[in-house]
Amino acid sequence: xxxxxxxxxxxxxxxxxxxxIECRSxxxxxxxxxxxxxxxKQSLMLMATSNEGxxxxxxxxxxxxxxxxxxxxxTLSTLTVTSAHPEDSSxxxxxxxxxEQFFGPGTRLTVL
Amino acid sequence: KQEVTQIPAxxxxxxxxxxxxxxxxxxxxxxxxxWFRQDPGKGLTSLLLIQSSQREQTSGRLNASLDKSSGRxxxxxxxxxxxxxxxYLCAGRSNDYKLSFGAGTTVTVxx
Numbered sequence: 001x002x003x004x005x006x007x008x009x010x011x012x013x014x015x016x017x018x019x020x021i022e023c024r025s026x027x028x029x030x031x032x033x034x035x036x037x038x039x040x041k042q043s044l045m046l047m048a049t050s051n052e053g054x055x056x057x058x059x060x061x062x063x064x065x066x067x068x069x070x071x072x073x074x075t076l077s078t079l080t081v082t083s084a085h086p087e088d089s090s091x092x093x094x095x096x097x098x099x100e101q102f103f104g105p106g107t108r109l110t111v112l
Numbered sequence: 113k114q115e116v117t118q119i120p121a122x123x124x125x126x127x128x129x130x131x132x133x134x135x136x137x138x139x140x141x142x143x144x145x146x147w148f149r150q151d152p153g154k155g156l157t158s159l160l161l162i163q164s165s166q167r168e169q170t171s172g173r174l175n176a177s178l179d180k181s182s183g184r185x186x187x188x189x190x191x192x193x194x195x196x197x198x199x200y201l202c203a204g205r206s207n208d209y210k211l212s213f214g215a216g217t218t219v220t221v222x223x
Contacts, residue, residue: 006155032209043116043201043213044156093155101211103148105155 002028006104020080021107023094029074030096038091084111114139118214131189135202143205150199192221
């Protein structure tokens with residue numbers, strides 16, 4: 001299957017700082033990318049859907065000014081957690097889709 | 113909105129036993145249903161995808177069934193091995209192409 005990468009795989013930051021997570025589709029062009037968040041022992045919750053070159057569509061309850069999503073090309077989407085707080089600590093997983101949806105390995109964010 | 117439930121939340125079996133994992137969903141207007149495996153701290157690996165027009169899919173020791181009328185899917189893993197220990201997630205895709213995930217069943221296969 002196709003490969004989706006995420007960088008970094010793990011990040012620890014201080015409260016109030018911003019963190020950027022990259023998601024890349026390595027061997028295919030992704031018309032749509034999805035960002036999910038997963039808390040321990042819980043299911044993946046969709047945060048937002050982004051299409052290349054257009055604004056992301058956020059799910060209800062997800063603050064678009066806090067979670068900035070940029071989908072600048074067909075192979076790259078970024079999620080920036082602005083002014084991170086400890087409650088933002090979570091496992092963030094991206095997914096890229098052409099005809100099928102493929103998932104990245106996830107990024108563990110810990111906010112101190 | 114599609115709600116997906118997985119029962120049980122955790123399962124422990126001796127090696128060699130067959131595994132039965134259950135998934136139920138609320139909206140029968142499902143586009144497809146997918147089963148994933150997730151190892152601790154890792155991303156998702158797709159196992160099987162069942163289109164809404166299909167009743168089951170098989171891959172090796174894995175078999176997944178789909179019953180839209182009852183809103184259920186079952187994942188069977190035959191002759192379990194310690195390497196099958198992981199969390200198994202099911203997800204239903206709605207016609208708006210969004211995936212709704214269950215909370216998963218964490219499986220431990222004891223050697």
